[in-house]
Amino acid sequence: xxTVVIAFVLGTLAVGVVAxxxxxxxxxxxxxxxxxxxxxxxxxLVLVSYExxxxxxxxxxxxxxPLLALAGGVLNAIGAGVLSRRGG
Amino acid sequence: MTARSRVVRAPGVELDGGxxxxxxRGLRLPANATARAVLAAADGRTIAExxxxxxxHGAIAFxxxxxxxxxxxxxxxxxxxxxxxxxxxxAIVPASLALAVVALPAALLLHAWALAPALGxxxxxxxxxxxxxxxxxxRAGVRRGLRPSLLHARLGPxxxxxxxxxxxxxxxxxxxxxxxxxAVAAVVLASHALALTVASPxxxxxxxxx
Numbered sequence: 001x002x003t004v005v006i007a008f009v010l011g012t013l014a015v016g017v018v019a020x021x022x023x024x025x026x027x028x029x030x031x032x033x034x035x036x037x038x039x040x041x042x043x044x045l046v047l048v049s050y051e052x053x054x055x056x057x058x059x060x061x062x063x064x065x066p067l068l069a070l071a072g073g074v075l076n077a078i079g080a081g082v083l084s085r086r087g088g
Numbered sequence: 089m090t091a092r093s094r095v096v097r098a099p100g101v102e103l104d105g106g107x108x109x110x111x112x113r114g115l116r117l118p119a120n121a122t123a124r125a126v127l128a129a130a131d132g133r134t135i136a137e138x139x140x141x142x143x144x145h146g147a148i149a150f151x152x153x154x155x156x157x158x159x160x161x162x163x164x165x166x167x168x169x170x171x172x173x174x175x176x177x178x179a180i181v182p183a184s185l186a187l188a189v190v191a192l193p194a195a196l197l198l199h200a201w202a203l204a205p206a207l208g209x210x211x212x213x214x215x216x217x218x219x220x221x222x223x224x225x226x227r228a229g230v231r232r233g234l235r236p237s238l239l240h241a242r243l244g245p246x247x248x249x250x251x252x253x254x255x256x257x258x259x260x261x262x263x264x265x266x267x268x269x270x271a272v273a274a275v276v277l278a279s280h281a282l283a284l285t286v287a288s289p290x291x292x293x294x295x296x297x298x
Contacts (some may be wrong), residue, residue, distance in 0.1 A: 003295045006249065007286055010294060014284040017260045021278035025271035077287040083297050
């Protein structure tokens with residue numbers, strides 16, 4: 001049980017950090033490149049949105065990002081469970 | 089590896105009676121007569137000189153096995169492809185610098201020069217964080233090509249978690265400091281966080297799966 005819980009936490013952390021930095025980097029690239037407003041996500045779940053107006057631009061994270069991180073945690077916990085059973 | 093490659097006993101490996109003692113891993117293993125003879129004489133002599141009775145192919149195969157178990161280092165051109173066991177910094181720093189140099193042409197081609205230092209610096213930060221988390225515990229650096237790693241004794245669950253997490257987390261957190269300066273470099277640094285998953289040895293160690 002300990003193994004699966006740790007794997008869930010670490011998987012969530014891993015995907016959360018990578019997705020956050022990826023989103024911020026995307027926003028910075030959009031600002032530097034003068035891109036127009038966009039939303040990146042999976043279906044209705046928004047991961048990152050970039051809004052550009054005449055006066056300013058803003059990057060914001062949507063509800064999809066924590067859900068994606070949690071999905072990463074679940075996948076990692078499943079992987080840990082499988083490896084734990086195989087190991088004996 | 090050739091019969092003229094030079095072999096030295098790895099740091100922290102000793103012979104004690106009929107056993108091989110690995111002070112870093114905290115292991116004592118029984119050794120056969122050939123292994124004892126090789127380890128006793130491995131002071132920079134060539135493979136051919138160490139075990140002439142096995143013939144060239146047999147001697148190379150035997151020394152390859154000892155090298156795979158990180159009991160001897162093999163010097164010369166062959167050592168670039170074989171594991172080298174040494175002090176942590178001597179394993180980590182050259183590998184990090186080499187990674188940065190190897191990545192530099194591609195980084196310049198992509199007009200993203202920050203990629204190269206991020207690759208090398210990320211590996212440096214990753215392994216230094218593992219080393220720091222190990223504290224004063226006996227450890228050795230191992231370099232397999234451009235891939236550095238740390239060798240140490242089996243740790244308790246809490247310590248294994250701390251050591252396993254420290255490496256990937258250090259460059260991943262550093263990414264937040266760099267993202268506004270060099271976004272590409274930050275993505276490279278953040279990718280170290282993926283080593284927290286069970287797909288990586290660090291993640292498996294942290295979860296107690298190894």
